[in-house]
Amino acid sequence: MTVSSKRIFSGTRSTFPGDLRDASSGSAANKSDLLDYDDAAPAVTGAWAAAYSATRFYQIDFNSPRPAGLPASSVNFNIKYASKGGGGSGNACIYKIEVRRASDDSLLGTLDHSAGPLCSTGATYRVVNEDISSLVTTTDLADDLRIKIFGYETGAKGWNIEYATVTGTSYASWTLFEKTYTDQSTGAATVTPWSIATAEGTGAAGTIYTAASTWPSTVPTSAKYLQVTFDHPDLPAGAVVQSVTLKNIWRDATAPGLGGTLCNYFEVYNGASLVETHGGTTQATAQSCNNSNVTWQTDTVTLSLVDTVAEANSMTIKFYYWVAPLCGGGGNPNCVRSVTDQVQATFTYYLN
Incomplete structure (x- = not known):
């Protein structure tokens, strides 16, 4: 045999x-795709509240190209964001990030920044690379990934998001791209798929x-x-x-x-x-x-x-x-x- x-x-x-x-x-x-590249073509959110609200978030479901059943390491959620700017605008702030399974919305873990929100300086972009390796330990989880960002804008304005990706390693370095995003920054959800991703x-x-x-x-x-x-x-x-x-x-x-x-x-x-x-x-x-x-x-x-x-x-x-x-x-x-x-x-x- x-x-x-x-x-x-x-x-x-x-x-x-x-x-x-x-x-x-x-x-x-x-x-x-507006969320995939650092190319001066940002995704623009709706107007956030001026302080944290549990009903206001920006949610991203990612693609699933990885082979199943492999260990994953050095997994990071990467986002570049800022206030959209304009009259009365303030800073774009991340209050917490939830890592979830896209298939059933089950919670894998939370990155809580409530004690020190991650804020841009006005319309100047901030880059955040969050280590989520302890939550996304296999390619099975990476292939079923949802990131939910709770935030606010201190002037109650919108954000610009230049990119939002997930990177990791499983015998090779890999990058996950957005498949669908849900913008509930205003409190009302707008679901937008990447237009050529699915049939x-x-x-x-x-x-x-x-x-x-x-x-x-x-x-x-x-x-x-x-x-x-x-x-x-x-x-x-x-x-x-x-x-x-x-x-x-x-x-x-x-x-x-x-x-x-x-x-x-x-x-x-x-x-x-x-x-x-x-x-x-x-x-x-x-x-x-x-x-x-x-x-x-x-x-x-x-x-x-x-x-x-x-x-x-x-x-x-x-x-x-x-x-x-x-x-x-x-x-x-x-x-x-x-x-x-x-x-x-x-x-x-x-x-x-």
Whole structure:
């Protein structure tokens, strides 16, 4: 009998991109998740009370890309925040932080700062890195994580949150990104999912991403695309990459009509290096086409050339859309925008 021992057994782990660039106009604009990066594009809360209230908080549910059943160490909750500023504003203060399971909201522990709240100096950002290693001891807990921040703003104004992430180590350093946040700073909850993280299929505002501009006629152009980057799959060094698949769920924002259809192809990059291309630049060779603003097109594609840890850990996808056979002008189909419901990568790998 042969007994196999591995540090990480073969399994599928899925995640979504936090970095989104929209170049549908021909000029790339940063449309990334507001809570993921230190990029001068903060998430803005509602107006807090001027002192602590048990009914006012900001809650974040994180993604779950880690292999199950592993010990986790050096786990930190990282947040950069400040008062939004403006007339009458004061300091943004964290009163306490609750660490919870997202699946059932059970409490893992509380970081109590009531005796000395963690306050910004006005609109100047404060960075807090809270050690939650004693509460998040395994990847099972990391993959089911909710952080609940109770705070206030001494002038009863809003906060700017530049980023809010969780980092840790399990055979490799990893970072968790926000999947959904609940802003109850005003006392009334507003729930906002990251628009391309999950497949709701409803088309409701806030659960989808609509390209900023209509796509070109007849053929795609290299200057107009949607780009996503999977910058934190965090496969450990030495892992064996068995397969990688990409899922893109999309439709037309409005129907082109008159026999028109919206088509796409995509390129896969490792940094600036092209790894592989899926689909061509004609309607006949496109990765997929869709003429409906109701029916979602689901493309699930195997990325056979993404077969190293380096390629998996910095995978960038460029989607090029266009309207075929043409659009614009009298008697022709309309030029339309695309709507994205979900982009997801699934990595199958093991570590001996």
